[in-house]
């Protein structure tokens with residue numbers, strides 16, 4: 001049993017977890033909040049966080065030799081597996097590096113931080129509402145169910161995450177990689193990978209055995225460990241966040 005911290009409102013469960021570690025007060029625990037007032041996404045983006053959606057951060061001891069890229073793919077696979085149960089038409093996809101999408105709209109995002117000997121796994125799921133932007137959707141919108149229990153989604157994710165992290169710890173990455181290849185949508189598509197101010201275009205050829213993205217560029221393959229991926233259709237970047 002893990003210690004669980006249930007908060008009604010917090011700036012961000014992720015920032016809360018970071019503060020625990022930075023103040024030397026970390027222990028293995030799970031933080032969940034009904035709403036966040038200053039939710040953050042990857043690359044410093046804002047994560048809108050009204051009540052009715054899932055906002056959770058998990059603090060765990062960092063297993064030795066953890067490869068962050070693989071860890072992030074593992075967490076995304078676990079979240080995808082759980083959310084698939086709510087999606088009737090099987091159109092839920094994984095989007096590199098660790099998002100869950102329904103067609104072209106984002107349903108869930110993951111943020112991972114490593115501090116000292118701890119890892120913080122933060123998960124946001126649009127359960128009952130999605131921010132008012134083009135490329136976001138909620139599980140409720142997809143499933144048509146009147147109200148979905150955030151608690152149920154959260155508990156299922158925690159159970160599934162334990163299973164996938166176990167596989168990850170015994171180095172069963174092939175299983176995780178194959179799951180990704182089954183549910184990733186853009187293989188063989190032209191994509192742009194953006195990392196800070198850098199961007200690189202190529203063909204998304206898959207995921208390597210080490211968890212890095214394989215980008216075909218002219219006659220060679222590049223292996224990319226971090227960044228954001230966007231579809232590049234006829235020279236136009238499809239805004240895919």
Ligand code: BTN
Pocket residue numbers: 011012013014015036038039040041042043045047054055056057099108109110111122123124125
């Ligand atoms: C992303 O896709 O950019 C990552 C989104 C992560 C959002 C979650 S919600 C719970 C936790 N607290 C935060 O402020 N962010 C993460």
